[in-house]
Amino acid sequence: MSLTPRMVALGAVAVPAVLAVLFWAFHGSVTSIARGVWASATWKVILIGVVVALVLLAKSRRKLSALVVVLVILAAIPGAFLGGFTRQSALLGSVKTVEHDQPGYDWRLPWATAAASADSRAGDVVGDFDSTDTTFLPASNSYATPVLARGRLVNGFNQVAVQSRTAATATVCSFAAQVPVDQGWFAYNLRRALSFVDPRLMATGSDVWVYCDGKAAKLVIPVTKYVGFPESHRLPAGVLVYDGKTVTHLKSVQAGALPGPVYPQSLAAAQRESTQAADGLGARVFNRAGFETVEGGAANPDDGNVSELLLNRTDKTGWDYVTALTPRGTSKSIAAVSTIAADRVTYGTLNPLTIHKLARSREGNTALSNRVVTAFPVLNWKANSLEIIEVLPTSDGLWTATIANATSATRRVQIKADRSLCLTDLAGTVQRCVDADGATQSASGEPIQAGTGAGGRPIAPSADLTALTNSELADLQARVAAEVTNRLTAEK
Incomplete structure (x- = not known):
């Protein structure tokens, strides 16, 4: 089937019209691709090589055209590494x-x-x-x-x-x-x-x-x-x-x-x-x-x-x-x-x-997370679906992590440079601290003997709970949880 003058005329109008519509519809993609190609020295070399190869091919110089293609491919591989290095070097300043x-x-x-x-x-x-x-x-x-x-x-x-x-x-x-x-x-x-x-x-x-x-x-x-x-x-x-x-x-x-x-x-x-x-x-x-x-x-x-x-x-x-x-x-x-x-x-x-x-x-965040869970078993991590999320570099000597369930934050953990940990509420009030080895400390970093409060005074099981400080109450709760665990383990 041969093309009639009418068909050629329609094609001359339709093709540019379709290309114009496509350019209007996908203008952002076209400009984005063109911008990315122009920004890369490697792509510039590839495009120049393709043009040269096509010109040589049009002149029936196939071997020379194939040689240009091979050279362009060989240049593009190290060029990709060199291009990334050049971009990073420009930002390094x-x-x-x-x-x-x-x-x-x-x-x-x-x-x-x-x-x-x-x-x-x-x-x-x-x-x-x-x-x-x-x-x-x-x-x-x-x-x-x-x-x-x-x-x-x-x-x-x-x-x-x-x-x-x-x-x-x-x-x-x-x-x-x-x-x-x-x-x-x-x-x-x-x-x-x-x-x-x-x-x-x-x-x-x-x-x-x-x-x-x-x-x-x-x-x-x-x-x-x-x-x-x-x-x-x-x-x-x-x-x-x-x-x-x-x-x-x-x-x-x-x-x-x-x-x-x-x-x-x-x-x-x-x-x-x-x-x-x-x-x-x-x-x-x-x-x-x-x-x-x-x-x-x-x-x-x-x-x-x-x-x-x-x-x-x-x-x-x-x-x-x-x-x-x-x-x-x-x-x-x-x-x-x-x-x-x-x-x-x-x-x-x-x-x-x-x-x-x-x-x-x-220490890495995964190791830190495991250590926090071990340090504060009183929180019943699994039962309450709690986990450590978002360790923040809040200062040079004190970082902060958050304890949360699926949708709500419940407490914070302060991590000091000496690896000691302090459990706090969301307002930052300290509830309980441990040193790097897991031994209970006061908020000031002084060791606390088991069964005593932040001031070193004994906490009796019959003590008035309303009279206890937050750290004393947290310590008593931890002791009770540990004793329950020991007894259940012994029964097994």
Whole structure:
């Protein structure tokens, strides 16, 4: 069948029209791919090689064309390693390692607890949400979760649920209209929305967060851009703020101007990982340089949330991303803590990241969790479905972990540098302490003989319980639990 002039004319109109529609619909994906290719020196070499090979092939120089393809493939393999090393080297200048103490941070309700309780505390919302989208808002000491609208095939976020420790249900606010989401479709696709603001801007879905500005919901998107040639690396480019009707590009944000993290978490992680390039390409390839995050796995208290923990500084000057670090390799001991400001961003400028090396390494989180369970059997861990979650580097000499069940935090544990432990309530009031060997201590660190209180006075079984201090009552409860266990064991 031969093509008629009419068919050729229709094709000349239809093909560009289809391509135009596809470009409009998937504009974000097209610009994202093009931007990523242009940022990579390796991809530039590959594209040039393909063009040269096609030109040679068109001139019937097949052997030479095949040789070019082989050379491009051979160059691409080491180029991929060299490209990653180059990008990390560009970020490494923003990282410094110090020997002095880390900053102090406030304890927070664990992210895992807030995420798990989001559906039961969501309040008056109509829609669906993924609890992993929950973000800590340091300015209000609360957690916010975006809600996906229902009713149509293509949807965006339409509400926000904010959990606070003082309310049984969440506070709910609404967007003026639906806003884009990561991996959404068409008008509600995040990358597509960014491309219409500025095709140079990029965002990572995990960096996006929401909050309530009174009754108005706001979506905050920390964005980055590529700089450098031929190999490019990312720099911060401010934040985009959506309310459903308008979008505002704030290129620089001062500390505290917005209630959450305005510096991209993904960029902070990339800066932390850039220490892998500190000792040269060989050390990076063979994993000899830099640090790793604490181990994952169900036994680890921080499983699923091991790095870039968002914490308020105790001096009330703002909030940082904080990460406990282990040496490269199989060691699980915590040797350093990285910190980087999350509350401020300047267009085109990396926030400095500081690695604070500990004077004495701390034990890994899994070993710590096991030791806490052994130290405080009075809590009846299995019966009450309790576990240790979120070990926070709250200060150089005192770290804090949380004891919680599936949806509620019940107590804290203070971990000192000498490995002694103190059980406290959620307000921080000490209830019971043990030393590194599990022997009972007073809150001041003095040893306590079994059967005595914090002041060293004996506690009789018939003592007036209302007259006992918290530590004395906890000690008596532990003695009773231990005696019951011994008797049940003896009966068997």
